[in-house]
Amino acid sequence: MSTKNNSLVSSGDIWFPEPLSTLAKDIDYLYYVTMWGSVIIFLGMFLISIYFLLKYRRTKSNLVAQKQVIENHKLEIAWTVIPLILVMILFVWGFKDYLRLRIPPEDTLKINVTGAKWFWSFEYPKNNIKTLNQVYVPVNQSIEFKMISKDVLHNLFIPNLRIKRDVIPNSYSGLWFKAEKVGRYQIFCTEYCGDKHSEMLADLIVLSEEDYEEWLNSANESEDIPLEDLGKKLYTAKACNGCHSLDGSNMVGPTWKGLFGKIRNFTDGTSVKSDENYIRESIVYPQKKLVKGYQNVMPSYAGLLSDREIDGIIEYIKTLK
Amino acid sequence: MGHLENINFFKAAKGFKSWLITVDHKRIGIMYLLFIVAAFTLGGLAAGIMRIELLSPDKVLLTAKQYNQFFTLHGAIMVFLFIIPSIPAALGNFFLPLQIGAKDVAFPKLNLASLYIYVFGALFCVYSMWHGAVDTGWTFYTPYSTTTDTSVISMTLGAFILGFSSILTGMNFIVTVHKMRAPGMTWFRMPLFVWSLYATSILQVLATPVLAITLLLLIVEKTMGIGIFDPAIGGDPVLFQHFFWFYSHPAVYIMILPAMGIMSELFTTFTKKNIFGYKAIAYSSIAIALVSFLVWGHHMFLSGQSDLASTIFSALTFIVAIPSAIKVFNWISTMYKGSIDLKTPFLYGLSFLFLFSVGGFTGIVLGTLSLDVHMHDTYYVVAHFHYVMMGGTVMGFLGGLHYWWPKMFGKMYNEFWAKIACALIFVGFNMVFFTQFILGSKGMPRRYYSYLDQFQPLHQFSTSGTWVMGLGFIIVFIYLINSLFRKEEVSNSPWGGITLEWQTTSPPPVYNFIETPIVDNDPYDFEKVKI
Ligand SMILES: [Cu+2]
């Protein structure tokens, strides 16, 4: 797919993408403590083994074992107790950071997230704004996601923040973060959810205070701009452009060019002339009539687009001759 | 049949039918070996094709749907058809009775029945996966698995049929160990491979019924519409994960314990040393078996289980790591002041030692709550469990196969090529999977058909490792087959091993020993037993 967005911001680090919060940096720190601790112990084991292999190789003068050593209680107690202490330190450390990951601070900006095959939608309950596959947040502000799935399990993962959480049908799950740097960052789905699991991507867009205010205002504009322009805007904003072209080429879905008024043939053999009702139905119940030659992959936008927005798209499609 | 006593078990009866109706544990073990190698080949090919697909984020060979079917096929075959039965059913069947000086297992006919059930279950699984185009991943998580189609039931049924086979084998082994030991073979004179099989058998007998319960619940839900796992009718999809991992986490130890048993055999024979800390190793097998029932929740830190539960599971996970670490330290110490012979089986033993340790250390990372949040469901996890399952179990299996090959077939393979192949497999393995640790911590999610462009170089390097590893396996296959046509017979104990299986002929006679052995020494007492 040529339209693959790629906004996973990497840094010079060979293990991790750029950390976007203090908490992410702390988690990286713990990882490095664990990793270097492991490397040291591993090297110790490795070097001792190599030493034994060289020193006690079977040779003409070393055909039988020099001495049958079968126990050493002090040593055995040491290598039971020391690892136990080490892992318990890790356990407590990991637990403390985990609590920080799990418990959001008081004054968070709340955003409702819905995962569905195969897109993410974000709703700003206070501002009555909905976005698709893009979530805009202000920098240095604690954000809280309340997440739910419309169908199967999904999982929302933001590598730059080192956070993820399962998104479950019929039950809310929460996730919070505070992004400390402006930019565009990758969101993945990391719970297997079917054919387009790997395409279920979104962007976290961290804006400065002022830019965020400006975005809020422009996003609210949809109330007054002309229907046609609204439709044009939604075409990209709601990610229809991932599957539908305007220039007559066919992608995952049929092109919108000349769609209005055209005879549509369906997989079940029926056909219909494309009118306003048909287009509306195609958006709300896409699986009802499947255009011949295409798969049943278009998600339903029921509840995700307002009536006015659907009207906007219809008006816009009418202009595409 | 008195006159059969001196004839090796291959020659004792001839013809295809004599194999189909045999009750000789050695023949059953060899038939298991054949099927298991076939399963490994099939699962390996599926993996190879997946890796080729991942050379590019765009389509190479497969569509997304086909890719998803391939990783499901790969996972399910490797777990249920290959790893779980690999060591116990093939090598265990052959060597458990030999190592305790018995004529056969306690219930020879049941043993044959387990084999038939395994073959039936395997065919059933592969057929239903292929036919039903199952694309759920080997974990069959609901509601994806129940909303797409019904094949989750047939797959769970398949897994259960296979599980039933391992319950029967497990019971058979438990009774054999209790009842069939040669005179003088006390519990603490048993070779450690036997201990590990005993611990594994307990796990199999206790954990597998949970699969049956899950299956029953799935069927009840489907047929009666009672909401259990499906949220659309009021069920709880997370409940399925609890059931699934309650079986599948102990299953992880069903997979690794027998390989640990083989390690103890390799580290004694090839150093001519008595094992360091016999009792610690034996008890740690049992400890692992018990604690492993209490850690399933570490697969579910992010699934919406309560934070308290996650915390407890995290703590227990760290505790279950300790007995494994103890074993590793014991094996290393066994080399001290030994007479170390770097033959191929021991090279696999060393591979296990290092690869399994890497698997263990990265397991610590994943058990740490805050780190797991980032690593969960990324390639880091994929790399981790391949280091444990392949770096551990498969290396142990290969070590055991090379160690006991001359005993099973009475022929020795070409040592030079065996070493080359071992090196290729070791290097190839690390190319494939070490790379995936980096991919994962950089944020590459698992089960992705397509990926961001920035991951491509690492994916390509990982894929190239599969070719190195594949070449290694092809070489193994060739020299092992070739060895069967060699003229020279091998002696009773080509490596100088002293456990009972090395005190009979290679291959052993039908009833294993001409005279019932009488044991009056520890299993690895190289000072007392001279061969
Ligand atoms: Cu997904």
Ligand SMILES: [Cu+2]
């Ligand atoms: Cu587990």
